[in-house]
Every structure is written in C-alpha cells, then in structure tokens.
Amino acid sequence: MSPAPQTLSGWGRFPVGDSVVATPADRAGMARALGGDHGAGIIARGLGRAYGDSAFVAGGTVVETARIDRFRGFDPQSGLLDVEAGVSFAEIIALFLPRGWFLPTTPGTKYVTVGGAIAADVHGKNHHRHGSIGMFVERIDVMVADGTVVRCSRGENADLFHATLGGMGLTGMIMAACFRLVRVETSRVTVDYHRTADLEETLTVFESGDAGSEHSVAWIDCMASGRAMGRSVVMQGRNTLLGELSPEARRDPFGLPRKRVKSVPFTPPVGLLNSLSVRVFNEVFYAAHGNRRKVVDLDTFFYPLDSIRHWNRLYGPRGFIQYQAFFPRKSSLDGLRELLSTIVASGAASFLAVLKSCGPADDAMLSFLEPGHTLALDIPYRRGVIEALCGRLDRILLEHGGRLYLAKDALMDGTTFRAMYPRLDEFLAVKRRYDPVGLFASSQSRRLGITPA
Numbered sequence: 001m002s003p004a005p006q007t008l009s010g011w012g013r014f015p016v017g018d019s020v021v022a023t024p025a026d027r028a029g030m031a032r033a034l035g036g037d038h039g040a041g042i043i044a045r046g047l048g049r050a051y052g053d054s055a056f057v058a059g060g061t062v063v064e065t066a067r068i069d070r071f072r073g074f075d076p077q078s079g080l081l082d083v084e085a086g087v088s089f090a091e092i093i094a095l096f097l098p099r100g101w102f103l104p105t106t107p108g109t110k111y112v113t114v115g116g117a118i119a120a121d122v123h124g125k126n127h128h129r130h131g132s133i134g135m136f137v138e139r140i141d142v143m144v145a146d147g148t149v150v151r152c153s154r155g156e157n158a159d160l161f162h163a164t165l166g167g168m169g170l171t172g173m174i175m176a177a178c179f180r181l182v183r184v185e186t187s188r189v190t191v192d193y194h195r196t197a198d199l200e201e202t203l204t205v206f207e208s209g210d211a212g213s214e215h216s217v218a219w220i221d222c223m224a225s226g227r228a229m230g231r232s233v234v235m236q237g238r239n240t241l242l243g244e245l246s247p248e249a250r251r252d253p254f255g256l257p258r259k260r261v262k263s264v265p266f267t268p269p270v271g272l273l274n275s276l277s278v279r280v281f282n283e284v285f286y287a288a289h290g291n292r293r294k295v296v297d298l299d300t301f302f303y304p305l306d307s308i309r310h311w312n313r314l315y316g317p318r319g320f321i322q323y324q325a326f327f328p329r330k331s332s333l334d335g336l337r338e339l340l341s342t343i344v345a346s347g348a349a350s351f352l353a354v355l356k357s358c359g360p361a362d363d364a365m366l367s368f369l370e371p372g373h374t375l376a377l378d379i380p381y382r383r384g385v386i387e388a389l390c391g392r393l394d395r396i397l398l399e400h401g402g403r404l405y406l407a408k409d410a411l412m413d414g415t416t417f418r419a420m421y422p423r424l425d426e427f428l429a430v431k432r433r434y435d436p437v438g439l440f441a442s443s444q445s446r447r448l449g450i451t452p453a
C-alpha cells in the first residue's frame with residue numbers, strides 16, 4: 001500500500017499540492033522510488049526553499065533527498081568537494097569554514113541542498129564577478145528515468161550536464177556532485193554601506209563599486225515613490241583578511257557568533273506584513289544605514305533571514321510569492337523604473353526587496369542571469385489581485401528582454417516562459433533523450449507546459 005499523500009508547498013506556502021513522499025536513504029532506495037506508477041509524475045525535493053511549485057507535483061510522487069547526505073571526498077589542493085545531493089550548504093559551512101573554506105557562491109539562505117542549488121543554478125551576491133554555482137560545478141551524477149546513474153560534466157554527457165544545471169529536477173534526480181569551494185582567511189566580511197537617493201544613483205553605485213567588490217547587493221525600498229523611487233542601501237563587501245582582524249579576533253578567525261535563533265511558532269490567522277508595517281520597517285531601515293564601513297560575520301552578511309526560523313509564516317495562511325525579475329544591462333534602468341512604479345501604484349507591500357547586479361551567464365540551458373540586474377521582492381498573496389499584477393509585471397519584463405527566475409516562480413504561464421527562455425527547445429530535446437516517457441514532472445513544469453498538464 002502506498003503512503004497517504006502529504007500537502008506540500010514551496011517556501012512561499014502558495015500554491016499547495018498533495019504528493020506521495022518517498023525518503024530513500026541510498027541509491028537502491030532512489031531506484032526503487034522511481035519504479036511503479038507515479039500518476040502525475042515524480043520530482044526530487046531538497047529542503048523546499050524554492051518559493052513556488054517546483055519541488056512537488058500534485059497527484060504524483062516527491063522524492064526527498066535529505067537522507068542522501070554523505071561527504072564523499074575533498075581535495076585540499078583544488079578545493080574540489082564531492083558530496084551527495086542531500087548535503088546542505090549549512091552542513092558544508094559547519095565542516096569547512098573552520099578549515100578556511102567557503103562556498104563559491106551562496107543564496108540568501110544556507111538551508112538548501114547541493115542538489116537543489118544545482119537544479120536551480122543558484123546565484124549569490126557575487127554573481128557580478130563569478131556567475132552562478134554552475135561555474136564551479138565540475139560534474140554531476142544523475143539518476144535518469146530508467147534508473148541508471150549517468151555521470152555528466154562539460155566533457156562527458158555534456159547535454160545532460162547543461163540541461164540538469166538549472167533544469168529544476170526535470171532531467172532526473174541528482175545523486176551527487178563535485179564542485180569547488182574557495183579559500184577564505186576569516187569568517188568576516190568588510191562591508192561598505194552606501195545610502196542612495198533613487199534608482200539611478202543605486203545603479204551608479206553598483207557600476208562604480210562592483211568591479212572592486214567581491215560581494216554586492218542592495219536592499220531597495222519598494223514603497224518609495226516619486227523622486228525617491230528606487231532609493232536603497234547598497235552593501236558592497238569583500239572577505240576580511242586575517243591581518244585586518246584585531247589581535248583578539250585573530251585567535252579564532254573562523255568563529256561565528258552564537259546567536260539565539262528566533263522562531264515564528266505558528267501561522268497567524270492574518271498576515272502581519274501589510275503596507276503599514278512594511279512602510280515603517282523601510283523608513284527605519286533606510287534611516288539606520290548611513291554611509292559607513294563595517295566588519296560583519298558571514299551569517300549576518302549572507303543569511304540575515306536564517307536567524308528567524310519559519311519567517312515565511314508571517315505572511316499568514318494565504319502565503320506569498322517572490323517575484324524575481326532579471327533585466328539585461330541595456331534596459332535595466334528603464335525596465336526597473338517601470339516595474340517599480342507598477343508595484344508602487346498597486347500598493348503591494350514588499351517587505352523584502354533585493355537588487356543585485358549580475359555578471360557572466362553560464363552554460364545552463366535554462367540559465368537565468370547574464371550581465372544586467374535582478375530585483376527580487378516578496379508580495380503577500382491575494383487571489384486574483386496578484387495574478388493580475390504579475391501578468392502586468394511579466395509584460396514589462398518581456399518588453400525589456402527580461403525573464404523570471406524559475407526557483408521563485410509560482411504563477412507564470414507557458415507562453416511567457418517560452419518567450420523568456422530561448423533555449424527551451426534544446427532543453428526539451430535533452431529531457432526527451434533521458435526521460436522519453438516524461439516521468440520527471442513538477443506542478444511548475446505542468447503549469448509551464450514543459451510536461452503535459
């Protein structure tokens with residue numbers, strides 16, 4: 001008898017769907033999970049940090065990888081790490097930071113798995129310099145539809161490699177991967193804060209400071225309108241060197257402060273993040289960050305939200321979406337202006353809005369970023385209203401040659417997706433080669449028309 005389906009969602013808690021969940025502990029268990037009838041399809045799931053519906057399939061099977069979590073090898077000469085797909089970034093940091101190694105790039109939470117990070121081809125605050133995680137991945141082992149594990153890299157089964165990187169789990173289940181860690185001298189980041197008056201100044205600060213900054217990101221006040229639209233606090237940083245620490249701090253260069261992790265214990269009946277609370281937060285944040293330099297620890301710089309467990313509950317039972325848009329450099333200013341003014345006019349309250357500048361595209365077929373800018377903002381979900389707003393935002397993106405990030409998407413339609421991802425047909429050909437019956441599917445892939453609805 002198969003287990004009862006569970007109701008699953010992404011981090012935004014919208015939408016939801018019922019899937020049967022398998023939790024294999026090894027390769028044989030993964031292969032067993034593949035067998036049988038999966039109804040609407042089967043899809044891998046890491047820690048469920050993608051926002052929308054990419055890590056579950058309503059009416060199908062979800063394979064959680066959390067127990068596929070062995071460290072298989074590490075080469076201290078090259079920094080090459082060989083791990084199973086269910087190992088999390090948090091576990092890698094815990095083991096390797098004390099030895100002077102850090103992730104080559106990281107999303108804004110460390111609670112992601114290696115498999116999930118590769119499947120989304122995640123990017124961090126250093127994209128403008130180094131691109132996304134794919135740039136550091138040497139090889140991937142993928143269990144494809146017939147249960148065999150295919151090793152792929154840029155030189156071996158390159159079609160599968162380029163489709164699996166950023167392929168959102170639709171080519172198969174990543175079993176293990178080899179990627180490079182980078183050396184750091186301390187667990188601190190030296191950050192220059194710049195408060196900007198408007199969008200144009202924000203982009204100018206990126207332009208002038210990014211080349212010399214390893215990390216760069218702006219918190220943007222999405223409720224500011226008129227001449228203040230796009231005002232931001234830009235944070236440009238670099239890894240702090242050992243010699244820059246005080247003699248006392250030098251005794252424990254890789255230490256991280258112990259912080260009490262707070263938690264949102266239950267979902268309030270009504271979302272607590274409304275336009276009033278967000279406006280107050282934005283005013284306070286903007287006022288609190290003048291121009292200055294500060295040394296902060298890695299957790300504070302890279303993972304500020306990880307200090308509040310289950311913060312996604314603050315949006316209430318209806319959940320929220322994250323809209324992450326990319327604009328190529330030539331249209332960034334105009335595109336961002338139009339997008340921001342549409343959001344401001346809609347009154348949608350975005351508590352968290354982050355702007356980053358982007359650098360080299362990698363060779364993933366569904367690669368999201370290339371030189372330009374990406375804006376990510378959280379919007380509380382309201383049925384009908386948010387669909388209409390996102391439809392308007394999607395049209396602005398299309399007009400400016402932009403695209404939406406699959407790891408955040410919850411609402412895009414198939415036509416829009418096809419227009420934004422020019423290598424989709426190439427991707428689909430590879431999917432058919434390794435998954436001829438279309439076994440791997442998610443609620444997202446069905447909505448986008450990648451797999452039959």
Ligand SMILES: Cc1cc2nc3c(=O)[nH]c(=O)nc-3n(C[C@H](O)[C@H](O)[C@H](O)COP(=O)(O)OP(=O)(O)OC[C@H]3O[C@@H](n4cnc5c(N)ncnc54)[C@H](O)[C@@H]3O)c2cc1C
Pocket residue numbers: 011043044045046047048049050051054055065085086106107108109111112113114115116117119120121122123124167168169170172173174175305407408442
């Ligand atoms: C607070 C927060 C901040 C974030 N910041 C960023 C950011 O700065 N940059 C960024 O790029 N992303 C960011 N993200 C998104 C997150 O990094 C990605 O969604 C990532 O894919 C989540 O990893 P996961 O292990 O939780 O995967 P899941 O969410 O479980 O799955 C995501 C996708 O990966 C696939 N997948 C998972 N494991 C495997 C596997 N073993 N084999 C094949 N496919 C698999 C799933 O099928 C799904 O399509 C953020 C998310 C949160 C919650």
